[in-house]
Amino acid sequence: MPLRLVLLGPPASGKGTQGRRIAEREGLAYLSTGALLREELENEGPIAEEIRPVLARGGYVADDTMCRIMEPWLASHESAGWVLDGFPRTAAQDDFLGRWLDERGQSVDAAVALEVPQSELLGRIERRVECPQCRWSGQKSETDGGHCPKCGAVAGPRADDGRENFLRRFDEFALHALPVIERYARREKLIRCDATDDIGTVADRLARYIDSLSSHGQEA
Numbered sequence: 001m002p003l004r005l006v007l008l009g010p011p012a013s014g015k016g017t018q019g020r021r022i023a024e025r026e027g028l029a030y031l032s033t034g035a036l037l038r039e040e041l042e043n044e045g046p047i048a049e050e051i052r053p054v055l056a057r058g059g060y061v062a063d064d065t066m067c068r069i070m071e072p073w074l075a076s077h078e079s080a081g082w083v084l085d086g087f088p089r090t091a092a093q094d095d096f097l098g099r100w101l102d103e104r105g106q107s108v109d110a111a112v113a114l115e116v117p118q119s120e121l122l123g124r125i126e127r128r129v130e131c132p133q134c135r136w137s138g139q140k141s142e143t144d145g146g147h148c149p150k151c152g153a154v155a156g157p158r159a160d161d162g163r164e165n166f167l168r169r170f171d172e173f174a175l176h177a178l179p180v181i182e183r184y185a186r187r188e189k190l191i192r193c194d195a196t197d198d199i200g201t202v203a204d205r206l207a208r209y210i211d212s213l214s215s216h217g218q219e220a
């Protein structure tokens with residue numbers, strides 16, 4: 001059975017960095033909804049006007065819109081394993097995902113909650129850059145003199161990574177996404193992972209959790 005994972009955690013907790021590593025290691029597809037939305041903005045796609053003010057103020061995009069975006073992606077990855085970074089972020093999105101998978105006899109195998117104190121997150125946000133070409137994202141210190149380590153394009157700060165925007169996103173996380181984390185805890189599908197250490201240490205920790213998932217069902 002392909003592995004289906006969701007990554008949960010506050011802004012800058014490392015969902016993108018760790019999500020890509022997990023996907024690469026396990027041979028899974030990876031989707032960042034945040035990157036998808038930023039691409040939509042840059043390409044002036046059909047929902048660009050709707051989402052522009054929402055992203056600018058650090059709010060969450062409407063559930064209906066998010067589910068409409070997710071449906072074709074899920075459909076085109078129906079028989080694949082995947083790592084979702086940024087979805088579901090609300091109870092309604094979690095209901096949608098659960099229904100969609102259930103109709104196909106599938107389910108989320110585990111949710112990984114990356115835990116980092118808020119004081120550390122703010123520092124990470126201030127140092128974060130993203131590549132406009134391949135959407136690699138990481139700390140400025142990981143770039144090659146400002147160039148993306150993956151494709152070489154010039155990486156720069158995200159427009160939504162100011163302090164005020166971060167604080168609003170953090171509030172949205174506490175209000176909407178924490179209850180989703182609690183849902184997975186009640187379903188006994190939650191892996192809580194201390195994500196304060198360096199990238200390699202957190203990646204090794206996650207790899208151990210995921211290995212034990214694959215070999216013992218959900219008993220990680």
Ligand SMILES: Nc1ncnc2c1ncn2[C@@H]1O[C@H](COP(=O)(O)OP(=O)(O)O)[C@@H](O)[C@H]1O
Nearest residue numbers: 011012033034035055059060061066086087089
């Ligand atoms: N599932 C979602 N539901 C609502 N809004 C979303 C969702 N995924 C992404 N977004 C929007 O995209 C923004 C950026 O997301 P992301 O790149 O994951 O950054 P972060 O996790 O640092 O907030 C969010 O602040 C929100 O406005």
